[in-house]
Amino acid sequence: MMETKYAILTEKHIDRKIIKEAGKILQKGGLVAFPTETVYGLGGDALQRESSRKIYAAKGRPSDNPLIVHICRWKAVKKIAGKIPQEAEKLAENFWPGPLTMILEKSEAVPLETTGGLQTVAVRMPENKIALALIAAAGGYVAAPSANLSGKPSPTLAEHVREDLDGKIDMILDGGAVGIGLESTIVDLTENSPVILRPGYITKEMLETVLGMEVAVDAALVDSNAKQAPKAPGMKYRHYAPRGELTIVTGEAAHVTDAICRLSRKKRLEGEKVGVICTDETKMFYEADCVVSAGEKTDTEEIARHLYAILRQFDSVGITCIYSEAFSGRGIGQAVMNRLLKAAGHHVVEV
Ligand code: TXA
Ligand code: MG
Numbered sequence: 001m002m003e004t005k006y007a008i009l010t011e012k013h014i015d016r017k018i019i020k021e022a023g024k025i026l027q028k029g030g031l032v033a034f035p036t037e038t039v040y041g042l043g044g045d046a047l048q049r050e051s052s053r054k055i056y057a058a059k060g061r062p063s064d065n066p067l068i069v070h071i072c073r074w075k076a077v078k079k080i081a082g083k084i085p086q087e088a089e090k091l092a093e094n095f096w097p098g099p100l101t102m103i104l105e106k107s108e109a110v111p112l113e114t115t116g117g118l119q120t121v122a123v124r125m126p127e128n129k130i131a132l133a134l135i136a137a138a139g140g141y142v143a144a145p146s147a148n149l150s151g152k153p154s155p156t157l158a159e160h161v162r163e164d165l166d167g168k169i170d171m172i173l174d175g176g177a178v179g180i181g182l183e184s185t186i187v188d189l190t191e192n193s194p195v196i197l198r199p200g201y202i203t204k205e206m207l208e209t210v211l212g213m214e215v216a217v218d219a220a221l222v223d224s225n226a227k228q229a230p231k232a233p234g235m236k237y238r239h240y241a242p243r244g245e246l247t248i249v250t251g252e253a254a255h256v257t258d259a260i261c262r263l264s265r266k267k268r269l270e271g272e273k274v275g276v277i278c279t280d281e282t283k284m285f286y287e288a289d290c291v292v293s294a295g296e297k298t299d300t301e302e303i304a305r306h307l308y309a310i311l312r313q314f315d316s317v318g319i320t321c322i323y324s325e326a327f328s329g330r331g332i333g334q335a336v337m338n339r340l341l342k343a344a345g346h347h348v349v350e351v
Contacts, residue, residue, distance in 0.1 A: 001167040006158075008174045011129040018173070019130075023137025025170045026051075031058060033147040033161045034134050035175030036126040038099045038184050038200070039154035039308070040161050041070065041144030042169065043134065046080075052113040052143055058168045061150040065233045066116035067143040068101050068184075071125050072135040080121055080141065082107045085189050087211055094210045097127040099180055099201040103188040114143050116233060120190050130175045146183060153240045153308035153343070156181050160312060181305035182335050186232055187215070196221070197232035199335040201304075221338065235342075242311040244275060244319040246344040250326040251351040257285045259351040260323045264288045267321045275314040277324035279303075290319055300333035307336060311343060 007018045022032045029051050032043050042059065044051030046069040056063045069080055074092055077084060082105035091102060106121035115121050126132065135142045146154035149164040158174035165172070185200030187207060195216045196204055207215045220230035247263075249256050264274045264286065274288040279297040292310050295302030314322055324344070327336050341348070 004166050004169055005171040006174065009130050011175060014130060014133050019133045019137050022134055022171055022173060026138035026142065030170040031055060032171045032173065033165060033169060034131050034173040035178055036128045036131045037179045038182060039156055039178055040147040042147035043142040043144040045138060046114050046141040046143035047109060049111040049113040052111065055143060055145060058165060059145060059150050064116045066118055066122060067114050067145050068122040068124050069114065070135050070142040070144050071123060071140060072132045076140050077123060080107055080110050080123065081105060087189050087194060090210055095202055096125040097132065099184040100124065101184045101186045103186065103190055105190055122186065124184055128175065130173060151241050153311045154183055156308050181308060182339060188231060198235060199338050201332050203331060203334065240339050240343040242322060242343060243315045244322045246322040246324060248324050248326050248340060248344050248348045249351060250348060255351045256325055257282055261286060263323055272321040273319050275319035275322045277310055279325065290314060290317055300328055300331050300336060303327055304332045304336050307339065
């Protein structure tokens with residue numbers, strides 16, 4: 001165990017002294033958790049093998065699961081990527097800084113420890129100003145997976161990071177609640193045409209509009225029974241897993257509420273502690289040990305922002321059985337359903 005330093009910052013008035021201290025820790029091979037607009041990241045110097053090893057150890061993450069390299073200016077791509085396709089430039093112009101990660105061929109500068117043994121590298125320029133200042137202070141290349149223990153939902157508050165990693169890392173920068181709440185969209189640019197490996201805030205349609213071409217979605221994301229393994233190694237693990245057994249209920253709204261009420265009652269009689277994830281519109285219909293609305297039914301961005309904190313809340317009060325309504329798949333709703341399905345181990349009941 002080590003002592004984890006804790007510092008509170010705001011994007012508006014960034015404390016340069018704290019950033020300098022955090023940057024030094026990274027340069028010396030230490031680990032610093034920091035806010036991004038998607039989720040909190042656990043940063044280490046991407047160009048030092050030892051830092052990447054430490055990241056895997058702190059998270060308890062399998063070391064074949066590659067890390068995303070975070071940069072703070074476009075030029076930095078040139079050092080870590082072997083070949084930079086035109087599509088990458090177009091996407092960067094439109095979406096960076098922002099919640100988009102691109103997979104490119106890697107250069108010699110990036111150790112295989114950072115890329116989980118792959119010859120490709122994931123690159124993202126986050127939008128959060130604390131993140132950008134930290135990356136600059138660290139020398140420009142910060143490897144950062146989500147700052148959770150492997151298998152837990154990604155952290156959307158510094159408090160979540162503390163729950164998981166206190167005593168295991170050098171420092172936590174607390175920049176308050178994140179804006180988006182789900183991890184970045186990952187697009188692979190190393191094949192003949194672009195492929196989405198992980199859905200996020202930047203949708204397929206947004207990418208297609210900018211690129212003027214069709215963007216495919218990794219087969220393993222579309223079909224849970226696909227034989228082929230997902231190309232983003234991380235997508236094969238049962239991530240985002242709450243302790244309670246999660247079931248998603250889909251169908252016509254009224255039927256869904258009825259079914260969840262019935263199932264909850266039954267489980268509670270059997271001695272289970274039941275949690276329900278619903279919307280503002282349906283919250284009043286439920287009776288369970290913990291009923292939480294993720295937001296207004298049509299506000300998928302609000303739902304995205306709240307999802308992981310709700311799963312953590314259920315864990316902390318010992319919920320053993322969870323029912324969730326299915327949410328709209330529009331916009332970021334697609335990413336919401338992708339994460340929810342993974343959290344549920346694809347356990348869906350249709351009514
Ligand atoms: O929003 C985000 O992307 C956050 C914040 C901190 O930036 N980071 C994040 O990192 O979600 P992580 O490590 O939790 O997820 C990275 C995902 C994993 O599924 C990993 O397998 C995939 O990206 N990945 C990384 N490098 C890859 C590569 N070279 N080829 C394919 N997939 C890759
Ligand atoms: Mg993660």
